[in-house]
Amino acid sequence: MAGTGTFGEIIDGDVFKYYAQGHWNKSSSGKSVPIINPSTRKTQFKVQACTQEEVNRVMESAKTAQKSWAKTPLWKRAELLHKAAAILKEHKAPIAECLVKEIAKPAKDAVSEVVRSGDLISYCAEEGVRILGEGKLLVSDSFPGNDRTKCCLSSKIPLGVVLAIPPFNYPVNLAVSKIAPALIAGNSIVLKPPTQGAVAALHMVHCFHLAGFPKDLISCVTGKGSEIGDFLTMHSGVNCISFTGGDTGIAISKKAGMIPLQMELGGKDACIVLEDADLDLAAANMVKGGFSYSGQRCTAVKVVLVIESVANTLVKKINDKVAKLTVGPPEKDSDITPVVTESSANFIEGLVKDAKEKGATFCQEYKREGNLIWPLLLDNVRPDMRIAWEEPFGPVLPVIRIKSVDEGINHCNASNFGLQGCVFTRDINKAMLISDAMETGTVQINSAPSRGPDHFPFQGLKDSGIGSQGITNSINMMTKIKTTVINLPAASYTMG
Numbered sequence: 001m002a003g004t005g006t007f008g009e010i011i012d013g014d015v016f017k018y019y020a021q022g023h024w025n026k027s028s029s030g031k032s033v034p035i036i037n038p039s040t041r042k043t044q045f046k047v048q049a050c051t052q053e054e055v056n057r058v059m060e061s062a063k064t065a066q067k068s069w070a071k072t073p074l075w076k077r078a079e080l081l082h083k084a085a086a087i088l089k090e091h092k093a094p095i096a097e098c099l100v101k102e103i104a105k106p107a108k109d110a111v112s113e114v115v116r117s118g119d120l121i122s123y124c125a126e127e128g129v130r131i132l133g134e135g136k137l138l139v140s141d142s143f144p145g146n147d148r149t150k151c152c153l154s155s156k157i158p159l160g161v162v163l164a165i166p167p168f169n170y171p172v173n174l175a176v177s178k179i180a181p182a183l184i185a186g187n188s189i190v191l192k193p194p195t196q197g198a199v200a201a202l203h204m205v206h207c208f209h210l211a212g213f214p215k216d217l218i219s220c221v222t223g224k225g226s227e228i229g230d231f232l233t234m235h236s237g238v239n240c241i242s243f244t245g246g247d248t249g250i251a252i253s254k255k256a257g258m259i260p261l262q263m264e265l266g267g268k269d270a271c272i273v274l275e276d277a278d279l280d281l282a283a284a285n286m287v288k289g290g291f292s293y294s295g296q297r298c299t300a301v302k303v304v305l306v307i308e309s310v311a312n313t314l315v316k317k318i319n320d321k322v323a324k325l326t327v328g329p330p331e332k333d334s335d336i337t338p339v340v341t342e343s344s345a346n347f348i349e350g351l352v353k354d355a356k357e358k359g360a361t362f363c364q365e366y367k368r369e370g371n372l373i374w375p376l377l378l379d380n381v382r383p384d385m386r387i388a389w390e391e392p393f394g395p396v397l398p399v400i401r402i403k404s405v406d407e408g409i410n411h412c413n414a415s416n417f418g419l420q421g422c423v424f425t426r427d428i429n430k431a432m433l434i435s436d437a438m439e440t441g442t443v444q445i446n447s448a449p450s451r452g453p454d455h456f457p458f459q460g461l462k463d464s465g466i467g468s469q470g471i472t473n474s475i476n477m478m479t480k481i482k483t484t485v486i487n488l489p490a491a492s493y494t495m496g
């Protein structure tokens with residue numbers, strides 16, 4: 001159970017503590033932030049509302065801890081990460097239970113998130129040892145006018161303090177996808193978890209604590225993003241921000257100082273289906289891609305663009321599968337579970353109402369109880385409807401019937417988002433041309449969008465992000481190149 005056994009020390013009364021100076025602390029604010037269970041809509045947990053002074057202390061100690069961590073051999077950093085990964089996986093049950101209660105993630109998916117996170121940490125340790133152990137040698141005589149009197153050695157050095165801010169939908173996985181690369185590269189980390197999901201994240205942090213990382217290297221401050229977010233992201237002690245979330249990321253990028261930013265923001269992932277597509281495969285992917293975790297994934301299929309001639313068949317196949325989705329509590333591992341907050345449910349309802357008023361075809365009756373929204377396929381959606389452009393982050397999938405591939409590509413490219421897209425066709429030549437034409441960070445051919453496997457590059461164009469994630473890219477992004485030039489008194493050539 002959450003906050004018991006191995007995790008007993010992370011809670012005080014009914015409020016979970018924050019992690020700093022190598023131990024678990026109560027905030028001097030005396031205030032807490034409630035975490036509302038999306039299913040019951042009642043307070044499930046509470047976390048500390050950390051103060052600005054506490055953030056200042058954390059930043060100061062993270063700076064000092066980073067200096068000695070940077071001198072810790074790479075193999076030792078990797079060893080500790082492997083240990084943390086093993087402890088995390090060993091405790092998958094209580095952590096998954098938090099995910100079920102805080103963000104209504106279906107039970108099996110919650111366990112998968114924790115296991116995937118352990119695997120990510122281990123892979124990161126191994127990849128770090130490989131790529132950070134290598135540098136580059138440049139000799140001067142390759143540039144005109146130079147003899148070989150200079151040798152330039154390049155290596156990757158840490159940035160300092162990395163601020164990690166993950167979103168509610170993967171509070172563990174999208175936290176470790178920032179923490180592990182930061183640590184292997186020799187940085188210290190300050191984590192600000194999402195409020196919904198904070199308790200799962202605190203349990204995960206305790207696994208790093210148990211692994212024996214040096215004091216102050218990892219800190220986790222809790223509180224509402226709207227209250228401490230700006231103070232954290234504009235703090236002079238931060239040397240890099242790795243953020244995943246919504247439009248908040250755009251605001252952060254305007255306020256942050258001259259530091260590297262890694263931003264993974266929203267998406268309106270389009271799925272183009274051609275006449276020659278395997279429609280069973282396409283339908284299965286639309287349903288999995290559109291409705292898993294109730295559509296609350298940045299990589300969810302958020303609009304289907306299907307060629308008119310096969311639209312009826314595809315819509316029928318999707319509907320047959322939607323009818324089989326189970327709807328209910330996450331504890332029962334239902335396919336569709338309550339969306340994360342009431343305001344999120346209200347937002348989704350607003351998009352549905354707008355589509356109704358503007359004449360979309362409802363393949364199912366719209367049904368909602370509390371935060372629970374039944375899966376809904378909207379056919380004959382037109383570009384004047386909000387759902388054609390906005391991301392519902394909920395179990396509602398719009399279908400736009402298109403007359404040509406160009407119409408599909410134009411719709412996709414007119415979006416302010418550019419995360420992923422996909423195309424279903426049996427013609428690989430057409431698929432390649434469409435992939436090149438789609439203005440998105442990734443195009444999947446014959447599969448729904450997806451971030452994983454976690455070592456693949458993952459990035460968004462336009463308002464979907466800055467930089468690239470994926471294990472290797474994240475490690476590189478959390479380092480800077482340092483060069484040392486050896487100047488020789490006379491030109492020297494190997495075997496010369």
Ligand SMILES: NC(=O)C1=CN([C@@H]2O[C@H](COP(=O)(O)OP(=O)(O)OC[C@H]3O[C@@H](n4cnc5c(N)ncnc54)[C@H](OP(=O)(O)O)[C@@H]3O)[C@@H](O)[C@H]2O)C=CC1
Nearest residue numbers: 167168194195224225226229230245246248264265266298
């Ligand atoms: N591209 C990607 O990889 C992903 C994108 N997303 C996008 O994220 C959105 C949903 O996630 P959600 O968690 O609601 O996103 P938000 O942007 O609301 O929140 C993300 C994180 O930012 C924090 N935060 C809020 N305000 C501030 C602030 N002023 N300064 C710093 N941090 C702040 C939140 O904390 P708190 O919870 O306390 O408010 C949370 O930890 C969707 O738009 C979705 O598309 C989601 C997942 C992945």
Ligand SMILES: O=C(O)C(O)COP(=O)(O)O
Nearest residue numbers: 170297298299450451452
């Ligand atoms: O946060 C998200 O929604 C993602 O980064 C998507 O990850 P997934 O494709 O593995 O669900």
